[in-house]
Amino acid sequence: MNVVGISGGPDAGGRTSTAVAAVLAGAGSAGATTRLIELGGADVADVVAAIDAADAVVFGSPVYRATYSALLKTLLEATERGRWGETTQPLQGTAAATVLTGASGHHFLAANDLRNVLAGFFAVQVLAPGLYFDHSAYVDRSTLADDGAALAAAHGAALVDLAAAVRGSAALSALVPQV
Structure with a gap:
């Protein structure tokens, strides 16, 4: 099981990366191989390739102006869905968690x-509920408080289970975006 975490924050090692890493730690404890990718400075094509190779993806972003970051939007806009002449669909049939x-x-x-875009537009099976951490969930910039860390780890383990279920189901893996 390969789980990739995408941090859509502009700063390396920021709060979003900390939260995504905590979800990945839970996935790792459940037996998955994990990798954290920080979008700030990353090559979008390389990130899409990592998503394509993954069994599950953790999408993380800081919230700016009541929505996820432009970095994450840019990645999603560069990710094909296998529609209208596109030749790939790296997210289709994939499990994902959001933080x-x-x-x-x-x-x-x-x-x-974010959940609606992933589920509706890309036909991703999204773990619900998603996670949201405000500043009170952190001890400092790089450390979640115990409750938040435990919750993130539980989401990581649940994501591994969801990914196994999706990969084991021909019906779930075959779902495609309707439009």
Whole structure:
């Protein structure tokens, strides 16, 4: 089982990377091989290739102006869906988890937007509920408090289970975007 974590924050090692790494730690404890990719400075084609090779993906982003980051939007816009002449669909039949971070709890509904794009537009099986951590969930920039770390680890383990279920089901793996 190969799980890739994508951190859509502009700063390496920021709160979003910390949260995605905590989900990956839970996936690793469940037996998965994990890799964290920080989008700031990453080559989009290389990231899409990593997604294509993954059994599951953790999408993380800080919330800016009530939505996920432009870096993550750029990645998703560069990811084909196998429609309208596109030749690849790296996310189709993949399991995913979402983790968003923000300054306060006021922006937690941004997680719904990301989930809807992944599930509806890309036919991804998205682990629900998604995670949202505000600043109160951290001890410092690179450390989640115990409750948040435990919750992120549980999501990572659940993502491994979901990915195994999706990969083991011809019906789930075959679902495609409707439009």
